Amino acid sequence: MQFDSLSDFFAMGGYAFYVWLSFGSCALILIGLLVSSLREKRVLLAQVAAQSAREQRIEKAKKAQQQEML
Template sequence: MQFDSINAFLAMGGYGFYVWLSYGVSIFTLALLIFSSITSHKKIKQQIAQRQKREAKLRQAAELQKAQTSADNSHSI
């Protein structure tokens, strides 16, 4: 389809409003999806890091408690 001028291109044969509105809505929706995906990805990475820190602390506390228990048992013998 050829257009004689920029105005004819923007008007799209009388359907310009609907055409450009659909492009705008599509671009907005894709941008929103990308933004949402990026923020969700960052949030999940933070949650994983927190969980790993928590598990490391629990593991360290369990090892410390095990060491104290074995030390107490060796002293009581």
């Protein structure tokens, strides 16, 4: 489809409301998915760091307990 002017492009042959509404809703959904994924990534990385720190503390406590037994 070829448009004669920029205003004709934005009017979309009389279907502008439906066309731009579909583009807008799609963009909103994609942005929502991106934000949600970034938040989940941040939470997951924090959980991994906490688990790693826990495991290091446990290992350190085990070594200290073995030292006391000797």
